[in-house]
Amino acid sequence: MALDRIDLADIHAPDRLATRLHAQLGPVTSAVPIVEIALGLDISDVRIDNFDGFEGMLLTDRVRSDGVILANCRHGDQRARFTIAHELGHFLLERHEVSSETGFRCTTRDMRETREGRRELRQEAEANRFAIELLAPSSMFDRHLSCDPHLRDVQHLRRALDLSGEACIRRMVERRDEPLAAIWSHEGRIRYSIRGDGFPHLAPKKNDPLPKISQAFDVVSKGVRGITTFRETHAAAWTHRPEIELFEQTRVGRDRHAVTLLWADLSPEADDEDDGALPELGEPGFR
Structure with a gap:
């Protein structure tokens, strides 16, 4: 896969970085090919296996000229796809500072990080933001949502995007009004x-x-x-x-x-002109 890493340089916002990368990919009709994308952006190898002690690891130097991604598949291949995208985010987001001499080592907790306080927390949150924007952009995600929220949508999203149920639910909570x-x-x-x-x-x-x-x-x-x-x-x-x-x-x-x-x-109270009729009981429809 031919991708231009130079075109992605100096983009520090993870959502903008994912959007620019999708512009290079063009229309994607199935699950985002995350391994091929990583290999097209100077990642020399992606290893998916049962590892102990970490969810993902990026082996690279401080200037990130190239790298190797390790992804734990103990919790399933779909979870591993998110991990690969997370580590690729560390690789491409140039302001991220390596956490050790060998690169980045990420835990299960890091994969759920959303806080942006300390530098380490901010970096994990940004890598997660990049991963979900790359694997489940709104143009691909929203088309699978029902008129009203429902957990059955998660089953469709998992198959269509090859993502874990947890990632789909998190994205659904974020995307819906x-x-x-x-x-x-x-x-x-x-x-x-x-x-x-x-x-x-x-x-x-x-x-x-x-x-x-x-x-x-x-x-x-x-x-x-x-x-x-x-x-x-x-x-x-x-x-x-x-x-x-x-x-x-x-x-x-x-x-x-x-x-x-x-x-x-959380809709406001009905005004005084309301006739006082109560809606019929059933599944909620607030729109």
Whole structure:
């Protein structure tokens, strides 16, 4: 694959860098060929294998004349694709400073980093931003979204973009206009969570049990696998805003791993001219 690395020089914003790279690629009709892209940009080798102690590694020198990417496939090939894109971001973002004499070594936590405080956190956040913009640009991602949020979209996105379910959910929460949040849990305890713009702060924290009055607690406790429908839930179970309307949907997978999608209705109160009619109950439609 013939790509021009010079054309990508001096671009320090990760989203702009990914956009410029897509301009070189032209139309992409299937999953983004991340290994071929890396090899076309002075990465001499990409090794995908079961590694211990790290999710990804970029072996390079301080001037990054060339490099080797190692990606852990222990959590699946789709997760490894994101890791390769993340390490390629470190390679191309020229302001990133190597973390050791041999380059960059990234952990599972780094792959979820969104903070931009310290330099190390900012670099990991920027590499993640580059990776998702490269692998799931809005032009390819948004076409697979339903009219209303739904976890079934994740299944279509995984197949179309060859991305992990977690990456697809994170991108969905970010791309959709509705105030959304997602909570990942295992055996009834919260592992981590994200929330989109406008969604209230989440009350439960990492390692807390799922709220007992939530739909998630009910289906996880029963071991019911699959995707539930959206149902209205107690806002106080998940947020510090008991007055809002909140809807909840959960997907339970193997070994009691689950992800819960929350959809908040933050629309203003109806004005006095409203006739007071209540909408029919069912899946929420806030548009």
